[in-house]
Amino acid sequence: MEQSHKAHRGRQAGPSVKKKERTDKKKRGISNDKHNPKAFAFNSSVKAKRLQAAAAEKDQRRLHVPTIDRSNGEPAPYVIVVQGPPQVGKTLVIKSLVKHYTKQNLSDVRGPITVVSGKQRRLQFVECPNDMNAMIDAAKFADLVLLLIDGSYGFEMETFEFLNILQVHGFPKVMGVLTHLDKFKDVKKLRKTKQRLKHRFWTEIYDGAKLFYLSGLIHGKYSKREIHNLARFISVAKFRPLSWRTSHPYILVDRFEDVTPPERVHEDQKCDRNVTLYGYLRGCNFKKGTKVHVAGVGDCHLAGVVRLPDPCPLPSAAKKKGLREKEKLFYAPMSDVGDLLYDKDAVYININDHMVQFSKQNDDGDGDDSKAIEAKQGKAPDVGEVLVKTLQNTKYSINEKLEQSFIQLFRGNQRNVTNLTDKGEHCSSEEESSDEEIENDVPSTAQGMCIGNEQGLFNCDALADTVDSGSHTDSSSDEDVTGMKRNRLDRSSDKSLKNRNDSHVIIGTNLVDGKVKDMSDSEEEPPLKCNMREVSEFQDGRVRRRAIFLEEDKESNLKDPAGSDSEDDSQSDKDISESDECYSEDEDQMPGFEEQEKYYSTTKIGKISDFEREPGGAVNRRERLAKDENRDDFIGDASKWKENLFSQTISKKKINLMDIVYGQSASISTPMSFQQPTEDSDGDDSDEEELFKLKQNSEKKKHDGHLNVEDPNADDCTKSHVEGLQLSDWLNQEIIESIRDRVVTGDWSKAARRGEEMDGSDEDDDTAYGDFEDLETGEEYKGGDANASLEDSNNFKSAEEERRLKKLALRAKFDAKYPFCFLFSMILSFHSP
Numbered sequence: 021m022e023q024s025h026k027a028h029r030g031r032q033a034g035p036s037v038k039k040k041e042r043t044d045k046k047k048r049g050i051s052n053d054k055h056n057p058k059a060f061a062f063n064s065s066v067k068a069k070r071l072q073a074a075a076a077e078k079d080q081r082r083l084h085v086p087t088i089d090r091s092n093g094e095p096a097p098y099v100i101v102v103q104g105p106p107q108v109g110k111t112l113v114i115k116s117l118v119k120h121y122t123k124q125n126l127s128d129v130r131g132p133i134t135v136v137s138g139k140q141r142r143l144q145f146v147e148c149p150n151d152m153n154a155m156i157d158a159a160k161f162a163d164l165v166l167l168l169i170d171g172s173y174g175f176e177m178e179t180f181e182f183l184n185i186l187q188v189h190g191f192p193k194v195m196g197v198l199t200h201l202d203k204f205k206d207v208k209k210l211r212k213t214k215q216r217l218k219h220r221f222w223t224e225i226y227d228g229a230k231l232f233y234l235s236g237l238i239h240g241k242y243s244k245r246e247i248h249n250l251a252r253f254i255s256v257a258k259f260r261p262l263s264w265r266t267s268h269p270y271i272l273v274d275r276f277e278d279v280t281p282p283e284r285v286h287e288d289q290k291c292d293r294n295v296t297l298y299g300y301l302r303g304c305n306f307k308k309g310t311k312v313h314v315a316g317v318g319d320c321h322l323a324g325v326v327r328l329p330d331p332c333p334l335p336s337a338a339k340k341k342g343l344r345e346k347e348k349l350f351y352a353p354m355s356d357v358g359d360l361l362y363d364k365d366a367v368y369i370n371i372n373d374h375m376v377q378f379s380k381q382n383d384d385g386d387g388d389d390s391k392a393i394e395a396k397q398g399k400a401p402d403v404g405e406v407l408v409k410t411l412q413n414t415k416y417s418i419n420e421k422l423e424q425s426f427i428q429l430f431r432g433n434q435r436n437v438t439n440l441t442d443k444g445e446h447c448s449s450e451e452e453s454s455d456e457e458i459e460n461d462v463p464s465t466a467q468g469m470c471i472g473n474e475q476g477l478f479n480c481d482a483l484a485d486t487v488d489s490g491s492h493t494d495s496s497s498d499e500d501v502t503g504m505k506r507n508r509l510d511r512s513s514d515k516s517l518k519n520r521n522d523s524h525v526i527i528g529t530n531l532v533d534g535k536v537k538d539m540s541d542s543e544e545e546p547p548l549k550c551n552m553r554e555v556s557e558f559q560d561g562r563v564r565r566r567a568i569f570l571e572e573d574k575e576s577n578l579k580d581p582a583g584s585d586s587e588d589d590s591q592s593d594k595d596i597s598e599s600d601e602c603y604s605e606d607e608d609q610m611p612g613f614e615e616q617e618k619y620y621s622t623t624k625i626g627k628i629s630d631f632e633r634e635p636g637g638a639v640n641r642r643e644r645l646a647k648d649e650n651r652d653d654f655i656g657d658a659s660k661w662k663e664n665l666f667s668q669t670i671s672k673k674k675i676n677l678m679d680i681v682y683g684q685s686a687s688i689s690t691p692m693s694f695q696q697p698t699e700d701s702d703g704d705d706s707d708e709e710e711l712f713k714l715k716q717n718s719e720k721k722k723h724d725g726h727l728n729v730e731d732p733n734a735d736d737c738t739k740s741h742v743e744g745l746q747l748s749d750w751l752n753q754e755i756i757e758s759i760r761d762r763v764v765t766g767d768w769s770k771a772a773r774r775g776e777e778m779d780g781s782d783e784d785d786d787t788a789y790g791d792f793e794d795l796e797t798g799e800e801y802k803g804g805d806a807n808a809s810l811e812d813s814n815n816f817k818s819a820e821e822e823r824r825l826k827k828l829a830l831r832a833k834f835d836a837k838y839p840f841c842f843l844f845s846m847i848l849s850f851h852s853p
């Protein structure tokens with residue numbers, strides 16, 4: 021008998037069952053996803069409308085996003101501005117990145133450096149000099165900013181100045197780079213500082229903004245791996261074009277040439293020059309005949325635009341991965357790279373000085389070469405050879421010699437005529453700078469980025485100062501700043517620095533609304549962040565401007581992240597005491613504008629110091645109190661000059677009509693109310709104040725209190741007067757009182773009584789009206805009954821008093837019931853003016 025086997029029971033659950041189900045459904049043509057259209061329908065028409073509008077808006081936004089126009093060939097290279105305080109490592113970062121992209125060593129970083137970074141991308145690196153004008157210009161063309169921060173020192177003011185400038189110009193992409201991290205000995209401290217700086221950076225830019233760490237130098241260069249990471253991020257970064265830039269043509273000049281015919285220059289050194297500027301055109305196309313604005317120079321006429329072959333083209337579009345070695349091009353016409361330079365109408369062969377072999381010079385030199393050669397060789401010298409030898413001996417050209425020469429008009433006069441005529445008046449502040457300094461400056465004119473180059477074209481000696489003012493700042497302030505001091509944010513109060521800034525008045529200008537504005541003017545400062553202050557200090561042989569934040573102030577170890585905590589505390593204490601000393605010296609004097617600024621800033625610091633120590637922190641309560649006292653004294657000093665200012669203002673103030681009409685009490689709350697200057701204060705007044713003294717006062721003095729009757733403009737006060745007093749004497753209290761009662765707010769009953777006393781006509785009035793009956797109420801009023809009316813008024817007063825007492829009792833009851841309300845009302849009344 022055949023045994024029947026039980027059928028195998030298939031799987032009821034699990035992935036194999038699901039798979040089977042899916043394939044079955046597919047076979048039968050049933051869609052796998054259970055789509056129920058009704059489930060996604062709108063229930064509310066309002067919601068539907070809103071969602072529709074949002075979707076449409078999103079679409080439109082996507083359509084209007086500025087995109088790169090590739091119809092005119094390849095887009096121009098992206099500009100990467102490397103910015104940071106002095107000596108932070110900008111040059112080194114650019115050199116390292118160029119080395120990474122091109123495998124070439126760059127000896128000098130000058131002007132924009134273009135590299136091919138990928139098959140589709142070119143980058144142009146520009147170092148931003150530490151000059152406010154250069155920062156403003158750099159902000160105009162930067163596509164990406166590498167903000168270099170000295171990690172061992174912390175944030176410096178240059179960083180925030182640049183960020184503020186960027187905010188005004190349309191914020192490009194910003195990445196932070198921390199350098200000098202090898203100065204940290206303690207790993208824990210390094211980690212903490214990194215964290216702190218990162219969060220600060222995020223606060224300034226946005227949460228999650230990229231911050232790189234360059235942990236130190238290996239053989240004088242940054243580590244290859246770290247630079248590789250940085251380069252990778254730059255290569256893949258998405259640059260969103262800024263709408264204003266895409267609709268305006270602009271060029272970042274990477275090379276320039278003065279093509280003015282030499283004869284014209286020879287005839288007139290200050291003739292109009294023709295200059296050819298080379299660079300990638302960005303934004304939209306130039307129109308022929310448009311005027312161009314050259315930053316730092318002004319509006320210039322555009323003679324023509326010529327399209328030239330790309331000096332640094334992208335590689336061919338062949339399908340291959342990465343770049344070949346010979347495709348890794350770079351173009352840095354100002355950085356002295358390569359030996360050949362092709363120009364519009366010339367080819368320049370650059371030969372390094374050490375490779376140039378001049379024919380041997382004669383030791384006895386001077387113009388006797390030809391004779392010496394003749395004597396040695398016994399034959400006539402070659403004319404060309406002699407000329408070359410003579411040229412070799414010339415150290416300075418005629419022009420240079422002329423420039424250096426001067427005519428001394430008067431004996432003992434230090435000023436020479438040539439200096440003044442050449443440099444213009446604005447350069448007179450530069451007279452102190454040594455020749456060495458000037459010599460160093462001149463080549464730096466050609467340094468830097470766009471603005472530097474252009475300034476170089478329209479060169480005047482003073483321009484050199486602007487381009488590399490970073491180094492100037494250091495050298496000039498070395499002598500002035502010996503310790504630590506606190507300054508107002510954004511501008512150093514250092515006088516020598518100010519002088520330097522003065523020389524920017526002509527050069528460092530910006531065209532705003534068609535008017536040339538001096539950017540060094542303090543009024544043009546970007547909006548200041550109130551939670552930050554600046555501390556200038558002398559470190560590493562230069563002045564550094566540290567940016568300190570309130571929350572950082574709380575931490576005791578912020579002063580020197582790489583240093584010790586105890587040192588920091590003592591340092592910050594020193595800060596405060598020094599600043600106190602600094603400003604309490606001339607408390608009796610009325611400070612000038614600059615000093616006022618100092619006072620202002622230090623008062624601010626006084627407030628900030630509230631945050632400096634926690635109760636349980638390094639400084640105990642007593643010390644804190646002592647510090648508070650110091651601060652109060654300090655603010656007291658500040659209020660002393662304010663007092664002076666106050667009295668000055670008062671003396672200049674016009675008569676306040678409110679005072680005259682409503683009395684002194686009405687304007688007590690207004691600090692600028694008129695007060696009659698006392699004899700003492702008059703005596704103390706300076707000559708300057710005399711100028712602004714009220715005419716009336718001086719007249720009053722002259723006539724010793726009597727009215728100036730000769731004054732033809734005096735009021736005609738003969739008609740209405742108080743006996744014995746002229747109405748034009750508006751400062752007389754009696755007259756004021758008499759007038760006050762004529763105004764709505766005056767005491768009319770008193771005036772009425774006074775009037776009655778004066779003319780005694782009350783009886784007449786009463787009799788004139790006589791008895792009358794109010795027809796509406798039916799009440800009868802008796803005329804002429806003075807006693808009755810007095811009684812009435814007494815009754816009225818007693819009723820009023822009764823009501824007042826009742827009110828007071830009620831209020832006391834309420835206050836007893838709700839003590840907090842009482843307190844509240846107390847506070848209110850305390851604070852109300």
Ligand SMILES: Nc1nc2c(ncn2[C@@H]2O[C@H](COP(=O)(O)OP(=O)(O)OP(=O)(O)O)[C@@H](O)[C@H]2O)c(=O)[nH]1
Pocket residue numbers: 104105106107108109110111112113150199200201202203234235236237240490
């Ligand atoms: N220890 C250390 N030194 C560094 C680091 N980065 C740069 N340096 C050094 O700092 C000095 C200044 O570097 P630069 O690249 O010239 O700095 P810079 O910002 O271009 O300077 P300026 O153009 O004068 O403002 C050089 O001697 C560098 O070797 C770093 O991470 N660690």
